[in-house]
Amino acid sequence: MIERADGLRVDDSYYYITIPLHLEYKWAQGHYFETFLKGLKQGKILINQCPSCGRHQIPPINVCGRCHVEMGEWKEVGPRGTVFAFNIVVDPVYDSGIPGMREVPYTVAHIILDGAPDVTIYHELEEQDLSKLKVGMRVEAVFKPEKEREGLLSDIIYFRTVTEPE
Amino acid sequence: MLKLPLKIVNEDPLVLQGKIYLDYAYYVGPIATRFFTDLRDRGKFFGIRCGECGITYMPPRGTCGRCFGKLEEWVEVAPQGTVISHTITYYPSVCHPVKEPIVYAIVKLDGADTGLIHMLGDVEPSEAYSGMRVEAVFKEKREGNILDIKYFKPLR
Amino acid sequence: MGKRVGIVAVYQTKYEESKPYLHIHDLAYEPIKEILKISGLKFVGDGTGIDAAIGASQDHWDGYAISSKLYQDQIGGHLRPESRVRGDGAVAVFYAAMSILSGHYDTIIVLALAKESQVDGRLVESFGFEPNYTRMLGLDFLSAAALQAQNYIDKYGISPEQAALVVVKNRRNARFNPVAQAPADIEVQDVLNSPMLSSPLRELDTKPTSEGACTLILSTEEKVKKWTSKPVWIEGVGSCYDSSFLGDRELAEPRSLTSAALQAYRMAGISDPKKEIDVFELSEYTSYQELLWAEGLGLCEKGDGGKLVQSGATEIGGEVPINPSGGLLSGVPVNVAGADRVIEAVLQLRGEAQGCQVEGAKVALAHGTMGPCGQFHQIIVLRRGY
Amino acid sequence: MKERVAIIGIGQTKQSYLKPEVNAEEMVNEAVRKAIEDARLSMKDIDAVVSGNIEFLEGHYQADCQFADGFGAWMKPGLAIQTGGCTGGSLVVAGTMLAASGLFNKVLVIGWQKMDATPFTGAINTTREPIYDRHLNVGAAAFLAARGIRYMEETGCPEEIASLSRALVSEGASRNPYTHINRRLTAEEVMKSRVIVWPVRFYHLAPTSCGAAALVLANESEAKKAVKKPVWIKDLVVVHRETSVYRGGAVEVSSSPDAVEKAATTLFKRNGIVNPRKEIDVWETYSPSSWYDMFDMERRHIAEKGQAWRLIEKELTRFDREIPWNPSGGVVCSNPIGASGMLRVLQAALQIRGEAGGHQVPKEVRLAQADAYGGTHWSEFFLLSKYLS
Numbered sequence A: 001m002i003e004r005a006d007g008l009r010v011d012d013s014y015y016y017i018t019i020p021l022h023l024e025y026k027w028a029q030g031h032y033f034e035t036f037l038k039g040l041k042q043g044k045i046l047i048n049q050c051p052s053c054g055r056h057q058i059p060p061i062n063v064c065g066r067c068h069v070e071m072g073e074w075k076e077v078g079p080r081g082t083v084f085a086f087n088i089v090v091d092p093v094y095d096s097g098i099p100g101m102r103e104v105p106y107t108v109a110h111i112i113l114d115g116a117p118d119v120t121i122y123h124e125l126e127e128q129d130l131s132k133l134k135v136g137m138r139v140e141a142v143f144k145p146e147k148e149r150e151g152l153l154s155d156i157i158y159f160r161t162v163t164e165p166e
Numbered sequence B: 001m002l003k004l005p006l007k008i009v010n011e012d013p014l015v016l017q018g019k020i021y022l023d024y025a026y027y028v029g030p031i032a033t034r035f036f037t038d039l040r041d042r043g044k045f046f047g048i049r050c051g052e053c054g055i056t057y058m059p060p061r062g063t064c065g066r067c068f069g070k071l072e073e074w075v076e077v078a079p080q081g082t083v084i085s086h087t088i089t090y091y092p093s094v095c096h097p098v099k100e101p102i103v104y105a106i107v108k109l110d111g112a113d114t115g116l117i118h119m120l121g122d123v124e125p126s127e128a129y130s131g132m133r134v135e136a137v138f139k140e141k142r143e144g145n146i147l148d149i150k151y152f153k154p155l156r
Numbered sequence C: 001m002g003k004r005v006g007i008v009a010v011y012q013t014k015y016e017e018s019k020p021y022l023h024i025h026d027l028a029y030e031p032i033k034e035i036l037k038i039s040g041l042k043f044v045g046d047g048t049g050i051d052a053a054i055g056a057s058q059d060h061w062d063g064y065a066i067s068s069k070l071y072q073d074q075i076g077g078h079l080r081p082e083s084r085v086r087g088d089g090a091v092a093v094f095y096a097a098m099s100i101l102s103g104h105y106d107t108i109i110v111l112a113l114a115k116e117s118q119v120d121g122r123l124v125e126s127f128g129f130e131p132n133y134t135r136m137l138g139l140d141f142l143s144a145a146a147l148q149a150q151n152y153i154d155k156y157g158i159s160p161e162q163a164a165l166v167v168v169k170n171r172r173n174a175r176f177n178p179v180a181q182a183p184a185d186i187e188v189q190d191v192l193n194s195p196m197l198s199s200p201l202r203e204l205d206t207k208p209t210s211e212g213a214c215t216l217i218l219s220t221e222e223k224v225k226k227w228t229s230k231p232v233w234i235e236g237v238g239s240c241y242d243s244s245f246l247g248d249r250e251l252a253e254p255r256s257l258t259s260a261a262l263q264a265y266r267m268a269g270i271s272d273p274k275k276e277i278d279v280f281e282l283s284e285y286t287s288y289q290e291l292l293w294a295e296g297l298g299l300c301e302k303g304d305g306g307k308l309v310q311s312g313a314t315e316i317g318g319e320v321p322i323n324p325s326g327g328l329l330s331g332v333p334v335n336v337a338g339a340d341r342v343i344e345a346v347l348q349l350r351g352e353a354q355g356c357q358v359e360g361a362k363v364a365l366a367h368g369t370m371g372p373c374g375q376f377h378q379i380i381v382l383r384r385g386y
Numbered sequence D: 001m002k003e004r005v006a007i008i009g010i011g012q013t014k015q016s017y018l019k020p021e022v023n024a025e026e027m028v029n030e031a032v033r034k035a036i037e038d039a040r041l042s043m044k045d046i047d048a049v050v051s052g053n054i055e056f057l058e059g060h061y062q063a064d065c066q067f068a069d070g071f072g073a074w075m076k077p078g079l080a081i082q083t084g085g086c087t088g089g090s091l092v093v094a095g096t097m098l099a100a101s102g103l104f105n106k107v108l109v110i111g112w113q114k115m116d117a118t119p120f121t122g123a124i125n126t127t128r129e130p131i132y133d134r135h136l137n138v139g140a141a142a143f144l145a146a147r148g149i150r151y152m153e154e155t156g157c158p159e160e161i162a163s164l165s166r167a168l169v170s171e172g173a174s175r176n177p178y179t180h181i182n183r184r185l186t187a188e189e190v191m192k193s194r195v196i197v198w199p200v201r202f203y204h205l206a207p208t209s210c211g212a213a214a215l216v217l218a219n220e221s222e223a224k225k226a227v228k229k230p231v232w233i234k235d236l237v238v239v240h241r242e243t244s245v246y247r248g249g250a251v252e253v254s255s256s257p258d259a260v261e262k263a264a265t266t267l268f269k270r271n272g273i274v275n276p277r278k279e280i281d282v283w284e285t286y287s288p289s290s291w292y293d294m295f296d297m298e299r300r301h302i303a304e305k306g307q308a309w310r311l312i313e314k315e316l317t318r319f320d321r322e323i324p325w326n327p328s329g330g331v332v333c334s335n336p337i338g339a340s341g342m343l344r345v346l347q348a349a350l351q352i353r354g355e356a357g358g359h360q361v362p363k364e365v366r367l368a369q370a371d372a373y374g375g376t377h378w379s380e381f382f383l384l385s386k387y388l389s
Helices: A030-041 B029-042 C024-039 C089-101 C121-126 C141-156 C160-176 C188-193 C221-227 C255-268 C287-296 C305-310 C336-349 D024-038 D087-100 D120-127 D141-155 D160-173 D187-192 D220-224 D259-270 D290-299 D308-313 D337-353
Strands: A016-028 A045-049 A074-077 A080-089 A106-113 A120-125 A138-143 A156-161 B007-010 B015-027 B045-050 B055-057 B073-077 B080-089 B102-109 B116-120 B133-138 B149-154 C005-012 C052-057 C082-086 C108-115 C196-198 C211-220 C232-241 C279-281 C363-370 C376-384 D005-012 D048-052 D078-080 D106-113 D195-197 D211-219 D231-239 D282-284 D367-374 D378-385
Touching (some): A016 C121, A030 C024, A080 A120, A080 D141, B015 D120, B029 D024, B080 B116, C005 C089, C024 C211, C052 C089, C082 D078, C089 C108, C089 C232, C089 C336, C089 C363, C089 C376, C089 D078, C089 D087, C108 C336, C121 C141, C160 C188, C160 C287, C160 C305, C211 C221, C211 C336, C232 C255, C232 C336, C232 D078, C255 C287, C255 C363, C279 C336, C287 C305, C336 C363, D005 D087, D005 D220, D024 D211, D087 D106, D087 D211, D087 D231, D087 D337, D087 D367, D087 D378, D141 D290, D160 D308, D211 D220, D231 D259, D231 D337, D259 D290, D259 D367, D259 D378, D290 D308, D337 D378
Parallel strands (some): A120 A156, B116 B149, C052 C082, C279 C363, D048 D106, D282 D367
Antiparallel strands (some): A045 A074, A080 A106, A106 A120, A138 A156, B007 B015, B045 B055, B045 B073, B080 B102, B080 B133, B102 B116, B133 B149, C005 C211, C005 C232, C108 C211, C232 C376, C363 C376, D005 D211, D005 D231, D106 D211, D367 D378
């Protein structure tokens, strides 16, 4: 049994062949993702709301799947929010996009942004100490300096813990 | 810190480039293991025969598609054969094993009833033709896969 | 067939080489929105509208595993039955028809889509060959189709000029098709002068890269009659797989196509397709394939495909018009291809094919294919119902 | 009036982490041969072949075409279906539709997955949106953990219950020679296994498995001629849902519409089942984690909301007790994704036939419920019955 660089365990007492599939995609983003990403470049989290049921979607797409209507007006939410769920990733995982093993540990969290109480944004937290992580803790998006922003989700470096008066 | 392996390839409209890189490992199974071992170690071709349908399959496989019978009867076939069809591929592709132009061919080896797909070599591409008699040329260092056959060259 | 399945409505987007301004979400929503508008139907659970949805797409083209989720919201599948055919849209139409005949659903919406320009299709197709003996050679569906074309030439003396006539005919037909990607007024010499990709296939002999989507709504006889004054019935269906190994097959004799066609003819009560079917919409990924498919469908003797196109029989005004829409050679995406053939057949039977119209078309055949060199074929025979 | 369809042939391979002794085609071939043999048929009798898997996990493009010979599809009609984790269920649905259409008497349905070809997490993350959460590289564990935490908070269920539930299914699994993890585990052993995301532990999660399943489905007249007693697919319900759960990273704030509950409710109502706990003799469900068991029982109306954990506490869900919950071991013991949903139907059918072997429930099984689950909470529910009426 050998363990490959990507974590796959292979029983080499049996005969096998290796064939790489290295695909590169040029994904068109369309109006909704483009608006969302360009908002990030300006330091804003822009999402929209269903004109029928009023729910928000992050990231925003063209329709509300529940109501089957086109999504409505854009609005800016955050940058502060409340942690809804979190998880410290400690097991190294092969990321086919890098490609390679992603460095661990890192903390991911679902955050309810101020202004959109019915949905979470999925991102990373600065805090990596499990004892300091709590559901309900307040956090804030930390954006990269304006010049370094590209218009990607990584324009938000992470969410950092903030203390607010009760 | 979130790192996204995405590249902006067009601003307006926004197009992002990303990758899916997966290296697949395929266990070849007992039939292909035997075929590749014979090819690698002895430079010999073995097909597999369906007694029911009277067909000698090349390359060998475990099931006869026609009668769904299990195949177990190994038959040695010659490294020489006849080109059934061929094409000269000019365009580049990341999956090509050698530089273009590539002459792909279906070769029916003597003693087999079905054709093996491979490449032709030692021949001017334009001089390849269907019906041409060819012979397998092996790689010096063989690893036990289909590319152990370097190509088929014209039989002179 | 005892019960009948019919077509309520169809819609195609314009086909383009690339649609960089549309996410797959957007590409999916346009035809759905439009077909709901045209049909006046809604996706509801009470039998008064659409009961279920079937998509046709493939993960490799989209770059997402389980890529049907990219259009699930758009198709309206929320808390409703939905499925996805992995492959050609004609198969999705077939599956929809079977689902309706089974009595489980009355009305089904079908969506097929692809954005081919997103990814290296040759690499994707190279993973369509079995891994042990073939995949490492780097063959793709184009070079495989070239092996097929050469075999066809060798066996029956088909000439590149005859194949080029298919391209000329289809690209010219596309001039009258408002959704066609690449209509062109070209000559045989233009085809023969285009760059050689994989002999004998030149650039113009092959299907260009394309993006787009299309939708259909199918329903029971009773509901179709209620919802449209121009019903079109699915009278016969057939499909068939051939061998996995190209070397096992007689590439110049598409036996799985013939088998699929015979199933469909039998079901539709057709004994002489040449006489009884008025228009053919085929999935020709290369010019030579249109000739081969014509032979496989029994429109001429084996090896006479070249003569058939030369005789003008496959022109819009001919005896067996093939691809009056312009076909795949004028640019239709993979996955969409077969469903688009069904739609073009429907438009013909409704007399709505504009400049591509075959006068008085009553029976049409639509065809989809998958796998290298037409390994799998899907046939759908449709009849005008008014 | 729907044509009735029955299962007349059953075949499966042993499921395991690796299957190095065979390639994908050979693996599927074994299941197909067994199903055909079980039905006492030959491949000539089969009218159509339906198959499916999740493509990126093995890389094959149009796998149904490239393995057509070994699948038995040579010169036969057929199609390929791929949804999500519920692919196996979607395949049985497709097979049922074909067999009920009046055009195909006997349909071979194949679900398979050979997950030893590539790192599973690397491939499965491609289900996610590349601009958003694909590169956060988090699988289902986080979502299940959140569910688990909330269940404990809302109901007072102690942490040990999930482990007990896992131990209870391992009783059946240890008697099922085909399942991947067929080891008998105690609740303590499960509790001692590694924490993936608290409270989710290693043994609470579905493993990565290879395996294939095949069924022969037949329409009513053919099924009545079958050598073995047919197992009737009495009814089926398909409910998929919108995908915001995907883009939201699988946790939703607002109470989300539940496809599983809708499917279960529809199925029971349509078939006059008032008390599922009493009327259904066997449950084979697609619970991807032991932390899902309580939740899944409640959505199937086996217990009131918040009460299912008490059934587990009383060990009523063991395969030989009142509520045989995944007697085969279920998805937490074996998960060859493209086959998993089908294996549920297959196992339920074995129970009805009385052929489940060591994990056969000790009572007459007249009605069994099986389902497939996956993707964005897609559900395919089946009601199988021993008798036609």
